[in-house]
Amino acid sequence: MGKPTGFMEYDRQSQKERDPAERTKDWDDYTLPLTDEEAQLQGARCMDCGVPTCQSGMEINGSTTGCPVYHLIPEWNDLVYRGQWKEALKKEHEMNNFPEFTGFACPAPCEGACVLGINEPPVAIRTVERSIIEKGFENGWVKPEPPKSRTGKKVAVVGSGPAGLATAAQLNKAGHWVTVYERNDRVGGLLTYGIPEMKLPYSVVERRVNILEQEGIKFITNTEVGRHYPVSRLREEYDAVILCGGATVHRNIEADGRSLKGIHYAMDFLHSNTKSLLDSGHEDGNYISAEGRDVIVIGGGDTGTDCLATSVRHNCKSLTQFDIYDKKGADRDDLTNPWPQYPIVHRVEYGHNEADANLGRDPRAYAVMTKRFVGDEEGRVKEVHTVNVELIFDEKGNRSRREIPGTEKVWKADLVLLAIGFSGPEQDLIEKLGVETTERSNVDAEYGKYETNVEGVFAAGDMRRGQSLIVWAINEGREAARECDRYLMGSTVLP
Known part of the structure; x- marks a missing residue:
């Protein structure tokens, strides 16, 4: 110090x-x-x-x-x-x-x-x-550092998000030949298509991927393993497989009118926006536009905030974000949220500031539960009906939400974005590999070991732990690489 x-x-x-x-x-x-x-x-x-x-x-x-x-x-x-x-x-x-x-x-x-x-x-x-x-x-200090020798072992990494990239980087350092499969047209997973360009520019992802390629890692895009690339071939051609496909099954809202046009998952909105932006600067029109729309974002987390910022840039007409929770205080509660816990406090993020500056107010509405969607004669959403709720606890400490009578409200909306997270990984590849899952549908692999029930198949990141943070994905990718290296070589030098 x-x-x-x-x-x-x-x-x-x-x-x-x-x-x-x-x-x-x-x-x-x-x-x-x-x-x-x-x-x-x-x-x-x-x-x-x-x-x-x-x-x-x-x-x-x-x-x-x-x-x-x-x-x-x-x-x-x-x-x-x-x-x-x-x-x-x-x-x-x-x-x-x-x-x-x-x-x-x-x-x-x-x-x-x-x-x-x-x-x-x-x-x-x-x-x-x-x-x-x-x-x-x-200053040019970040340079490719390919391994001095190769083991001859071949490893397939399925998914190129932060877990997959960390896994590939570490296994490549150990001297293995690593191939990363990505079903989208660009490498990066949700780093590329889940986080908007103004928050994490694709150039930041691309420059690191270029270094990884120069270090010897092979990236194959537009290829979904289990669909475009048979599982049988995967097992035949590689000595080990690491599943890093993320948790991409959307949480949904079971409410009347959910099937109306104009209601989209947040990730579909963000993905299409970024792809169109990178492909053509939005000239191709292949994205869900918020221009001139009354937009409702359901979900108070980071993804919801990204939807706010994107909608403002589209020049939306109005913008509201529903948060199921009450508005938090400015300071942490030392009894229920003591240090060193992550502070649960009211935050004003970049998207909130942008909505306020362009539309005249913080867009958030608190303790709001969506009850139903109402459409027009053409089948497009025109209203969202809500009620305010309060959090209650029973004698055993179990919590639930109770509707507050008299707080019903109708909101004008012709674009609704669902930003309420993910329930787990997609199951098709998991089933084809014969990999067991937990009761929450995640791949069953112990933290710190990452081995599945199928020999030579490992799992890391959100696919194993459920929806989480970038930094946990990097942690798991690094550790899964270590355990895969141990499996391949009998011992490991990886941290």
Whole structure:
């Protein structure tokens, strides 16, 4: 720790943002980088705490706290403060293959566990992380490092999201020949088609994929294993298979009128928008447009916020986001949500700011439950009927929601986006491989071992654990690679 009093001298400064009224006129990154000096002062705020809980990923009461990839956060914070950027980059890459992905799109559970955060704004860890990797790319320090020798073993990775990419990167380092199969036309999974361009530019994904290709990894796109590529051939041609296909079965709303036109899953909306944008700058028209529409987004999480930001850029007519939960307080509740748990507090994210700047208000409506959809004579949704709800607990502590009489409301809407998450992985490939699943439909493979019931077949990421964070996917991809390497070679040198 180079600045013992830094946390007392400098205020927190996270990633800057472009003006929300201006940035919605384009699809460029909505943030602005800190200067080197600003990032160094943020590094100086890192305390000499006895137990750096920021770098120890765990789950408490169903939410993540700390960093699941065990990032060496205090070490690279100190190196940044001292201006030793190249050394900081090496430390960053020791535990995380893709700090740019987490630097752009991770909700930063590390910051929720920051010791300074007990009574002061926490260290801007994610901002420093992103500053390091961007400086590395700008200066040409991030270079292909192909293995010096090959084992001759061949591994297939199914899915090119963060888990698949981390798995492939690590197995390639161990000297195995790795092929990654992706059913979409671009590599990246939900990094590419689930996170909008202004939040995680595809160029950020593409530059890393180019490096992985130069290191010897083969990517095959537009190929769905089990459909375009037979499972029997997969098992014959590869010594091991790792399933990293994600959890992509949408959660649905069972409500009257659900089949009306104009009601879409959020991921269909985001995917089509990004593909059309990358293919043609939207000139092909192959996307779900919010232009001139009264848009309702159902779901209060990050994906819902991404739908807000995308709809504003489409120039929607009006915009409302339903959150099933009550509005949270500005500060964490020390009794029900104590440190180091991830702080459950009211947040104003980039999409909320953009909706406010362009449409005149924060778009959120709280404690709202959708009851039914009503359509017009052409079968298109025109109204969403809702009621407010309150959370109640029975004598055993089980919770449920109770409708509040007199709070019924009708909302005008001709585009509804369902952003309520995913229930688990698609089952077709799992069934064809004969892989067993859990009661929640995820692939049954023990955390830390990742082996399925089928010899030589492993699973990692959301396909194994269910819908989760990018940083957990990277963690599992790295660990699954280690266990696959052990299976192939009898021992492993991978972390």
